[in-house]
Amino acid sequence: MRAHGLAGQRAVVYLVLDRSGSMRGYFKDGTVQHLADQALALSARLDTSGTVPVVFFSTDIDGTAEIELDHHTGRIEELHGSLGHMGRTNYHTAVNAVIEHYKASGTTDPAFVIFQTDGAPTAKTAAEKALCEAAGLPLFWQFLAFGDPEAKGFDFLRKLDTSPALAVPEKRAVDNTGFFHAGLDPRTVADAELYGEILKKFPGWLAAREQG
Template sequence: MPPREQAPAVSLEKLTKTAPGLVSLYKEAGVSLEKQGLTGQRAAVYLVLDRSGSMREYYRNGSVQHLAEQALGLSANLDDDGVVPVVFFSTDVDGVAELSLTEYAGRIEELHAGMGHMGRTNYHWAMEKVIEHYRESGATDPAFVIFQTDGGPYSKAAAERALCRAAELPIFWQFVGFGDPEGKGFDFLRKLDDLPVPEKRVVDNAGFFHAGRDPRGLGDAGLYKELMVEFPDWLAEARAAGIVRD
C-alpha cells in the first residue's frame, strides 16, 4: 500500500528558515525518494557511526560529519521533526546523541572528541541500542538506519543474530562501507546482505553498499540513490508480512 501522505515531512519553507545549509541535501534526498515512489513516506532516520581506531581519518577530514548532514537531509523528508538519533560504537556503544535541524554544524566532531578511546568493531551492541531506542520512542512509523562502518565486526555471529531477530521489527538497516572496497572485512557485510529468507530471517531487512575510500566523492545524489536501492522492496515485504502497518 503506498504512503498516504504526499508531501515531505518538513516543508522547504521551514527548512530554509531553520537550516539553510541543508536545503541542497534535502532537495537531493527528495529527488531520490520521488524516483522510488516514496514521496510522503514517513520513517524515523537513525545514524550509527563506527568509532573503531581505523576511522580516525574519516572523522578528521569531515567525511563522517557530512554523512550526518546527509542523514538530516533525508530525515527532513521522512520524519516530521527531522531529528536523527546517533549511536557511536566501537568495542561497545561509545555514546548516543541527537542531531537536529538547529544543532548539527560541527556536532559530530564535538561529540566524537568527547568520547575518548577508539576501540574495536562490534556491530551488535549498536544494533541493540537502536532497537531499544526505537521501542522506547513509541514510534509507529518504520525506522531507516544508516549504519556506517569501515570493516567487519569482531563478533560476526552476534551481529548476524541481532539482524535476524530485528527482522520481525519495522526497522531497515542500510550498511554503508567506508574505505578500501576490496577489504576482506566487507565480505561479512555482503554475506549479511544476502542472508536467506525465510530460513534465517522473516524478511530481507538490510542492504549494503560501499562508499569507497573517499565517501564524499560519491556525491550527495549518488549517496541517496544507493540508500534507496533496497528500502522500497523491504517496505513492500514488511507490509505484506504485517511488520509495517500504515
C-alpha cells in the same frame, strides 16, 4: 522521494557511526560530519521531527545523541571528541542499542538505519544473531562502508543477502538489510548517487512488510 517510490512515506532516520580505531581519520577530516549532514537532509524528507538519533559504537556503545537541523555544524566532531577511547567493531551492540531506542520512542513509523562502518564485525556470529532478531521489527538496516572497496573485511556485508546464517525465511522473516560501499573518500560521492544507492532496497522492504 518520488523517484524512489517513497512519496508520502514517513520513516525515522537513525545514524550509526563506527568509532573503531581505524575510523580516526574519517572523523578528523570531516567525512563523518558530511555523512551526518546527508542523513539529516534525508530525515527532513521522511520525518517531520528534524532530528536524527545517533549511536556511536566500537567495542561497546561509546555514546548516543541527536543531531538537529538547527544545530548540526561541527556537531559530530564535538560529540566524537567527548567520547574517549576508540575500540573494536562490535556491530551487535549498535543494533541492540537502536532497537532499544526505537522501542522506547513510541513511534509507529518504520525506521531507516544508516549503519556506517569501515570494517567487518569483530563478533560475526553475534552480528548475525542481532540482525536476525531485528528482522521482526520495522527497522531497515542500510550498511554504508568507508575504505578500500577491495578489502576482504567487507565480505560479511557483501554477502548479507546470500549468507546461510541470515537466510530468508529460514533465519529472517524478511530481508532487512542493504549494503553500499562509498569508497576511500565518501565525500566525493554525490548526494544524489548516495541517496539512490542507500534507498534501493528500502521500498521493497516496506512492501514486503505490508504483505506480511
